[in-house]
Amino acid sequence: MKKKVLSVLLAATMLTGILAGCGNGATTDQGGAGTSDAGTTDAGTTDAGSTDAGAADAGAAAGEGAVLNIYTWNTEFMNRLTDHYPGYTKGSDNTETDENGNLKGTVEGKIGDITVKFNITPSKDNAYQNNLDEALLGQESAAADDKVDIFLVEADYALKYVNSDYSMAVKDLGITDADIADQYKYTQDVVTDSNGVLKGLSWQGCPGVMFYNREAAKEVFGSDDPAAVQEKVKDWAAFNATAKELHDAGYSIVTSAADTYRTYSNNVSSPWVVDGKINIDENLMNWVNDSKALVDAGYIGTSELWSADWSKGFFPDGKVFAYFGPAWLVNFSMSADTEGSIGYNGGWGATEGPQGFFWGGTWICAATGTDNVATIKDIMLQLTCNPEIMKEIVIKDDDFVNNKPTMEAMAQDTSYSSKVLGGQNPLAMYCAGVNDLDLSNLSDYDQACNEEFQKAMLDYMKGNVDLDTAKENFFKAVVTKHPDLTY
């Protein structure tokens, strides 16, 4: 036994050694490249907004709390702040260790004299919201330096926080309507409370389009021109007819009924909850009926988003015609960096699809009770309203930013094109979809309702239950999660 343990230990050590060896070599390379990149951007930032930045710093320093606590679930916002906010200095580098060999300073940055602390809790199993809820409920009794100052939210649960007293009105921070006039309306709908008060801002827009497989379009329709394809999917009736045409040619129009859900659910005419009663909008029933017909005919499947069955269509063998998604999907999540994928060969095209929708996005909210009002105001202004910085974000991070003039200018820019989309400049499509998106029908309960509705209705589409049972299962599931509702 001893021998065995020893040999395993040895093998493990050796393997670790080898791997660590490789790792270290590559680390230095990457680190080098990363640093120089960041350096360039930083320099650019300071140049571009030097006067602004100076003023902001002076304002932020006076009478502000010593610590800015930011609650989030990943590093996206931290990266935006690091790369684009003038005056933000990163904490010590990831590789630096203290005398005990522990990493130090990984979470702290500085804005002037203010220490910026990130409280990152993964979103898995609702851990992020659980953590944030407890922190906000204890906000009043927390010491000044422990109070939540900024927290980030996603659209599905934004109203839960926005409709509470724990988030501050953007106006009360000193941000005027004129400051935010260039933002897309839908991004403000998401964080406007029931009294019409705006309580958060976002730097990004996530308008979605339909990405189609150019090869398949040429093969089936004889053309991969966005306008020609758009004609085939211009509304749901056309979309459903085209599904058959594609099926007969060996393609699924989309992988799963779950693909089109957002597009229907972003175009509802009533919210999920009316006067405490759960309400199923007509357009959502359209999704159910349309999808049921497509599933029963075998044109589409019912797999979950992000499962292997869903993502196989990123490759030509998957025989999937289209995906619904925003820019980040096609840029970062569709295997565009993998040889043989459709994206790698620039094989996707973008068209508006049957209806406009959005997917994703992160909103910045200020927590009531913060002692860093001026700093938060400046962060919001710089990151969500400053056109110079917005443009930088587009170029550096491939984000679709929340600034109409910037995006429209870029949409006209013939030098801007997407490699994944075969050289197409898709920004005009995105802009068109996002302009008339109306999200005034959101409710506090959207996360639970959207999740449970899809679960229950996919079960119906699979043929496991009839429609009435599916509805009953949906109602019960939502009421279990939200006991204050009825049906």
Add this chain to the structure above:
Amino acid sequence: MKMGKRSKAVRFNKWGYIFLIPFLVTFVVFQLIPLISTIVYSFFEYYRAGLKVVGPNFLGLQNYIKLFSDADIWKYTGNTLIIWLMGFVPQIIVSLLIAAWFSDPSLRLKGQRFFKTVIYLPNLIMAAAFAMLFFMLFSKGGPVNSILVNSGIFAEAYTFLDHVWPTRILIAFMNFLMWFGNTTILLMAGMMGIDTSLFEAAQVDGATSTQIFFRVTLPLLKPILLYVMITSLIGGLQMFDVPQILTGDASPNNTSRTLIMFLNNNLYSKNYGMGGAISVYLFVMTGILSLLVFKFTNGKKK
């Protein structure tokens, strides 16, 4: 003898209390308050509407009435017990078999250390990671389907997790894989405590290894076997992560939703009232079933 023991023992008995102190102190500090509040809140309306706290308002038995007036609670109880049994029965059989083989010197199995190590390994993988792998392997385009289709067993790819029994079988199979190593180790550790001279005596009396197993090993293993049964029962009734992650709580008509998954959904809005009621129900049911197991094993003694 008895009298003498008693007078001697008095001096030492206080040590029974002293040795219990660490347990009791820890229990009182960290677990008692949450526990009592669980029971107390089951009689209250107490949840959150968004970030607003509703209650606690005293409701009497209303949470319980509401809980039991809906047939779902029995459905989830049934789901839980069925899936547990589907995993536990093979688990205890395979574990006993392997433990018996390993402790049977006449078999002289080679590579025992290898097997002993290997059977426990699946337990080292996080349930979440394990479920991800299962999901991938049994997906429509996954390797299991391609093997079944290519070998002509299935005409076309089968969506396992869209059907009631395949879903339950996969959950039970995963539970089995994750826990049979544990059970085997527990049983083997128990068997090591058995005096080997007993085996030898039985051999001298001409008993076969099957007879030895049933007449000597099993009775002596009883305390450990009882432990395995009770803790599996408790673990089974509290089954949560495997079905939750594998199905995403989206099994056909909720036929793989377990009691704790239901409880977990109630806790979405921190519903301590209904959550408390479900917990108390689960506690009572576990108690009754455990008593049955105790009675069953003790009854077999005579």
Add this chain to the structure above:
Amino acid sequence: MAVKFDDKQKASKGVGIGIRRVIAYVVLILVSFLCLFWFYVLFINATRSEGDLNRGFSFLPGGNLAANWTKMLNFPMISMGTGMLNSVIVSTLTAALCTYFSTMTAYAIHAYEFRLKKPMFTFILAVMMIPTQVTVLGFLQLVRGMGLEDNFIPLIVPAIASPVVFFYMKQYMESVLPLSLVEAARIDGSGEFRTFNSIVLPLMKPAMAVQAIFSFVSSWNNYFTPSLILHDDKMKTLPILIAQLRSADWREKDMGVVYMAISFSIFPVILVYLILSKHIVQGLAMGSVKG
């Protein structure tokens, strides 16, 4: 000893030993395959890129092993090294406290006669049957109240009161620990505490090794409670970091790295298991105490 049994076996009338041996090997090999297969799949996935993984499963390794490893080590805000250290600290202390004090509690109930013995035993068993899910939220409030967030104490110390481990120790003592041994120690003038540490504990070694492994592993893989208590990056344990990798920003998300991190986090547990399982085997030699 084996020889002796073998002699007798010839006379016994069981199923032919050869056939039984073959059955045993076949079952064991099948079971071993079922157990090891997952590690192979994990390893394969850890060698593939996000793009490869989207394409679907493959039985052949990809070429991204080194790249995934590098990416994992350089992931922003995630230090697997620190996470490993934290996990080792938390799990080791949890396992140690849990097994030592559970044995002590079991000994108290097993070896002493006192008025509250029966009620205490029943009480601890009852505690075992209460589902933990509901109390987690109350526990969290308590931890916040005590100001113990971002601290390992609330993850480690509660392990002292582990009814399940206690129950096992109690059951095990019933089969291996004769009270006459304790009496003998008393006659020799050994104090109660010393008797426990120097006579009872060594006898319980196999059981303690078993439970040490179990509690180490469950603490190692625990995500839910730590994720609600540890927020400081310097304190996070491996399961939190893995969850963080999974909820990473789109630009950084890479399932290949997630699988790499999962594989990375399994390594130490296997080592601990191999080391502790030695003690279980050693227990064999001391098995025959009961006479």
